[in-house]
Amino acid sequence: MKPVKIGLLGLGTVGCGTVDVLDRNAGEIARRAGRGIAVVAAAVRDLARPRGCALEGVRLTADPVAVVDDPEVEVVVELMGGTEPARELVLRAIAAGKHVVTANKALIALHGNEIFARAHERGVMVAFEAAVAGGIPIIKALREGLAGNRIEWVAGIINGTGNFILTEMRDHGRDFADVLAEAQRLGYAEADPTFDVEGIDAAHKLCILAAIAFGIPLQFDRVHVEGISGITREDVTFAGELGYRIKHLGIARRAEGGFELRVHPTLIPERRLIANVDGVMNAVLVKGDAVGPTLYYGAGAGADATASAVVADLVDVVRALTADPENRVPHLAFQPDALSDQPILPMAEVRTSFYLRLRACDRPGVLADIARVLGQHSISIEALLQREPDPDRGEATIIILTHQVREGDMHSAIAELEALEHLTSPVTRIRMEPLGR
Amino acid sequence: MKPVKIGLLGLGTVGCGTVDVLDRNAGEIARRAGRGIAVVAAAVRDLARPRGCALEGVRLTADPVAVVDDPEVEVVVELMGGTEPARELVLRAIAAGKHVVTANKALIALHGNEIFARAHERGVMVAFEAAVAGGIPIIKALREGLAGNRIEWVAGIINGTGNFILTEMRDHGRDFADVLAEAQRLGYAEADPTFDVEGIDAAHKLCILAAIAFGIPLQFDRVHVEGISGITREDVTFAGELGYRIKHLGIARRAEGGFELRVHPTLIPERRLIANVDGVMNAVLVKGDAVGPTLYYGAGAGADATASAVVADLVDVVRALTADPENRVPHLAFQPDALSDQPILPMAEVRTSFYLRLRACDRPGVLADIARVLGQHSISIEALLQREPDPDRGEATIIILTHQVREGDMHSAIAELEALEHLTSPVTRIRMEPLGR
Numbered sequence: 001m002k003p004v005k006i007g008l009l010g011l012g013t014v015g016c017g018t019v020d021v022l023d024r025n026a027g028e029i030a031r032r033a034g035r036g037i038a039v040v041a042a043a044v045r046d047l048a049r050p051r052g053c054a055l056e057g058v059r060l061t062a063d064p065v066a067v068v069d070d071p072e073v074e075v076v077v078e079l080m081g082g083t084e085p086a087r088e089l090v091l092r093a094i095a096a097g098k099h100v101v102t103a104n105k106a107l108i109a110l111h112g113n114e115i116f117a118r119a120h121e122r123g124v125m126v127a128f129e130a131a132v133a134g135g136i137p138i139i140k141a142l143r144e145g146l147a148g149n150r151i152e153w154v155a156g157i158i159n160g161t162g163n164f165i166l167t168e169m170r171d172h173g174r175d176f177a178d179v180l181a182e183a184q185r186l187g188y189a190e191a192d193p194t195f196d197v198e199g200i201d202a203a204h205k206l207c208i209l210a211a212i213a214f215g216i217p218l219q220f221d222r223v224h225v226e227g228i229s230g231i232t233r234e235d236v237t238f239a240g241e242l243g244y245r246i247k248h249l250g251i252a253r254r255a256e257g258g259f260e261l262r263v264h265p266t267l268i269p270e271r272r273l274i275a276n277v278d279g280v281m282n283a284v285l286v287k288g289d290a291v292g293p294t295l296y297y298g299a300g301a302g303a304d305a306t307a308s309a310v311v312a313d314l315v316d317v318v319r320a321l322t323a324d325p326e327n328r329v330p331h332l333a334f335q336p337d338a339l340s341d342q343p344i345l346p347m348a349e350v351r352t353s354f355y356l357r358l359r360a361c362d363r364p365g366v367l368a369d370i371a372r373v374l375g376q377h378s379i380s381i382e383a384l385l386q387r388e389p390d391p392d393r394g395e396a397t398i399i400i401l402t403h404q405v406r407e408g409d410m411h412s413a414i415a416e417l418e419a420l421e422h423l424t425s426p427v428t429r430i431r432m433e434p435l436g437r
Numbered sequence: 438m439k440p441v442k443i444g445l446l447g448l449g450t451v452g453c454g455t456v457d458v459l460d461r462n463a464g465e466i467a468r469r470a471g472r473g474i475a476v477v478a479a480a481v482r483d484l485a486r487p488r489g490c491a492l493e494g495v496r497l498t499a500d501p502v503a504v505v506d507d508p509e510v511e512v513v514v515e516l517m518g519g520t521e522p523a524r525e526l527v528l529r530a531i532a533a534g535k536h537v538v539t540a541n542k543a544l545i546a547l548h549g550n551e552i553f554a555r556a557h558e559r560g561v562m563v564a565f566e567a568a569v570a571g572g573i574p575i576i577k578a579l580r581e582g583l584a585g586n587r588i589e590w591v592a593g594i595i596n597g598t599g600n601f602i603l604t605e606m607r608d609h610g611r612d613f614a615d616v617l618a619e620a621q622r623l624g625y626a627e628a629d630p631t632f633d634v635e636g637i638d639a640a641h642k643l644c645i646l647a648a649i650a651f652g653i654p655l656q657f658d659r660v661h662v663e664g665i666s667g668i669t670r671e672d673v674t675f676a677g678e679l680g681y682r683i684k685h686l687g688i689a690r691r692a693e694g695g696f697e698l699r700v701h702p703t704l705i706p707e708r709r710l711i712a713n714v715d716g717v718m719n720a721v722l723v724k725g726d727a728v729g730p731t732l733y734y735g736a737g738a739g740a741d742a743t744a745s746a747v748v749a750d751l752v753d754v755v756r757a758l759t760a761d762p763e764n765r766v767p768h769l770a771f772q773p774d775a776l777s778d779q780p781i782l783p784m785a786e787v788r789t790s791f792y793l794r795l796r797a798c799d800r801p802g803v804l805a806d807i808a809r810v811l812g813q814h815s816i817s818i819e820a821l822l823q824r825e826p827d828p829d830r831g832e833a834t835i836i837i838l839t840h841q842v843r844e845g846d847m848h849s850a851i852a853e854l855e856a857l858e859h860l861t862s863p864v865t866r867i868r869m870e871p872l873g874r
Contacts, residue, residue: 017727021585021586021727022585024587024726025585025586025587025726025727028586028587028652029584029585030775031652031771031772031775032584032652032767032770032771032772033584034763034764034767034772129582134728135725135727135728135729135731136728136731137577137578137581137582137583137731140574140577140578140581140582141574141577141578141582141733144574144577144749144752144753145566145574145577145578145746145749146574146745146749147466147469147470147748147749147752147753148458148459148462148466148744148745148746148747148748148749148751148752149458149462149465149745150461150462150465215465215468215469273710273713273714273734276710276713277710288572288745289461289462289741290454290458290462290572290741290742290744290745290748291571291572291573291735291736291741291742291745291746292572292735292736292739292741292742293735293736294572294573294574294733294734294735294736295732295733295734295735296578296731296732296733296734297710297731297732297733297734298728298729298730298731298732299728299729299730299731302729304726304727304728304729305727305728305729307585307727308583308585308586308725308727308728309582309585309728310585311584311585311727312581312582312583312584312585314585315581315584315585316581316584319764319765319766320760320764321764322760322761322764323757323759323760323761323764324759324760326471327471327756327757327758327759327760328756329756330469330471333469334468334469335468335469335471338467338468
């Protein structure tokens with residue numbers, strides 16, 4: 001059989017990685033797919049720039065529209081990133097009846113509903129395994145491998161930069177800013193690290209995972225997002241002493257009356273496997289009603305790992321080329337006319353346990369006051385740790401782990417705590433998740 | 438669309454679990470698959486025995502052939518276990534043009550080549566996700582999710598009973614026989630535990646994973662199998678002191694000149710995620726050339742977890758019902774005419790590091806003799822631990838970790854060591870695997 005001909009939009013790290021993997025593993029891929037996959041055209045930003053990958057037989061152009069419109073191109077692989085012009089080019093490919101593979105999480109999270117609707121009308125496939133957790137086949141696992149389950153929750157370490165920073169802070173007792181600077185030197189973090197450390201990148205991915213897990217539309221603007229820049233070395237240490245690790249998690253949970261969608265630093269019991277996922281590695285923990293907890297671990301970024309997912313999507317597309325469109329796996333796992341309209345819950349309604357760190361004058365009655373305020377909001381204390389007061393400043397640090405509480409109640413309690421005259425600085429609060437059965 | 442009609446062979450734990458999951462999650466499943474899945478017939482061994490699952494509308498019979506031949510049944514789900522009459526019934530279903538879903542690892546490992554050849558000729562699907570690692574979608578991940586990779590190795594904890602025993606031995610310093618008896622009481626181990634603790638069950642699964650990973654035929658009789666019944670509490674403790682955990686691993690590796698297929702107790706560095714997979718849980722670590730190491734973790738057995746995989750297969754089969762058979766995912770991941778004929782290597786050719794435990798009279802010159810024998814076989818020592826001699830018996834225990842060595846050379850060295858007059862008992866040797874990048 002003749003090879004399938006593809007056109008690439010973008011030849012950066014992932015684009016070149018994809019060319020490399022297709023070339024290096026051409027034999028294995030053809031043995032699996034039953035036919036080859038040939039890159040025939042690629043659009044680049046700067047034609048003059050030298051590339052690190054073999055491009056014989058590839059028509060290079062600076063005009064991405066030319067690749068989309070190229071009559072020889074059967075599948076368009078979008079690896080340019082950003083939402084525009086990626087959105088426009090992907091819609092153009094779909095309108096022309098071409099299948100699309102993309103690694104672009106922002107594009108899918110923000111414009112996926114539109115893109116999938118057009119693709120469904122046109123009967124073409126849009127595959128996006130590489131958009132979440134790099135090389136880990138988590139889209140496939142969740143969408144197909146767990147198709148018999150009612151998914152209860154998904155919790156993932158889905159940003160390698162953030163996990164590298166938190167791992168270094170714990171392993172070497174370093175400060176956030178110090179590790180961030182190193183991550184930037186090593187190329188793990190962008191010059192503007194906002195997307196990674198403030199959780200926006202993770203929120204893009206979480207919104208995709210949630211849609212596939214629960215059969216709900218993509219709703220990026222409903223994701224509650226908190227970053228890790230406020231986590232101190234002190235919090236990491238206290239968490240460790242209490243048997244926990246702090247991880248930046250994306251959590252999607254089926255709750256009463258709706259779904260929770262949230263990205264925030266989280267204390268996890270250190271015995272959980274996901275608490276031991278370190279460095280730039282990613283992992284997604286999925287709890288299905290039948291299968292129980294399952295975990296998927298691997299590299300969440302990097303040229304080759306992302307290319308692994310892009311090529312797997314290409315093999316899937318090749319295999320489904322002749323299939324009746326109605327029988328293909330739905331883009332968001334559930335049939336487009338069967339999505340749920342259950343709402344995303346406001347954070348005030350979410351119930352979790354909390355880690356609280358308070359700094360107070362070392363005076364009699366302080367603990368009694370704190371306990372009274374918590375009690376008045378029906379917040380019960382699971383553990384309390386008081387540190388020797390700092391002799392220079394006469395201040396004590398108090399760590400409290402609470403039982404589960406409605407977030408709205410916790411916030412009222414914190415406001416009241418901060419009004420106590422003994423408290424010398426704002427209360428630090430980090431949510432906790434058991435992530436067990 | 439009308440529901441797809443299926444017939445079950447076997448209504449034991451997994452059969453009833455499958456009926457339960459199909460019933461409980463009927464809504465979610467139909468939202469995903471676009472149509473329902475209805476059990477219309479089931480064959481049981483004893484019609485009189487009461488069942489724990491809802492069987493309204495299911496024709497029960499004691500004759501499995503009647504289910505296979507039932508003109509209404511479109512997909513036959515084989516959950517009876519064992520190789521006969523399962524093989525005969527599956528071949529009969531295939532001959533009748535019916536698709537098959539099975540959870541039967543022995544059947545696939547021993548008769549898969551024949552079954553897939555018949556299925557290929559007839560253009561029907563045989564799906565077997567539940568045959569390996571229960572609810573973990575590892576077949577799908579390896580066969581489809583990593584389709585862009587040249588797989589370098591696969592290492593899995595794929596028998597929950599064995600992992601439960603080793604975990605208990607470590608956590609509570611217990612003896613093998615003691616924990617085995619408890620596992621039998623808890624129902625984790627069979628009355629005859631040979632299949633689990635001697636590695637035969639793991640070898641069935643490993644042989645399936647290797648075929649899919651490398652594109653080789655199923656070759657169960659070429660798997661080297663060692664069980665865990667010889668592991669002592671002492672070895673578990675020494676391994677822990679040196680920073681290792683002992684796990685019963687199935688390992689398939691691409692090596693020079695062929696493939697390694699082996700099931701045996703293995704020391705793994707305790708920092709590896711897979712070293713921390715405890716109790717009855719399973720995990721499979723896969724190293725692809727593009728994606729790097731990835732890990733898949735979850736319940737490897739149990740009614741609901743296994744049913745999760747059976748139902749995922751059913752959804753896959755339903756989706757591919759109208760697809761051109763040539764374009765479906767090949768049973769063993771690679772096209773049947775593209776399988777490799779590279780051999781499985783004899784164990785003597787396999788290179789690993791070793792943990793050695795020796796017991797010797799506490800006399801001068803013992804260590805020198807041992808070091809001389811190892812040196813003569815070009816085996817270099819990475820670490821050596823000598824314990825205080827037992828005062829009553831005047832014997833010392835010596836633990837040696839070696840660098841990588843050809844297994845054949847290690848066996849010659851061990852034979853020579855055992856001939857030394859100082860040695861008071863046979864040498865214990867356990868292989869070690871770094872399982873890193």
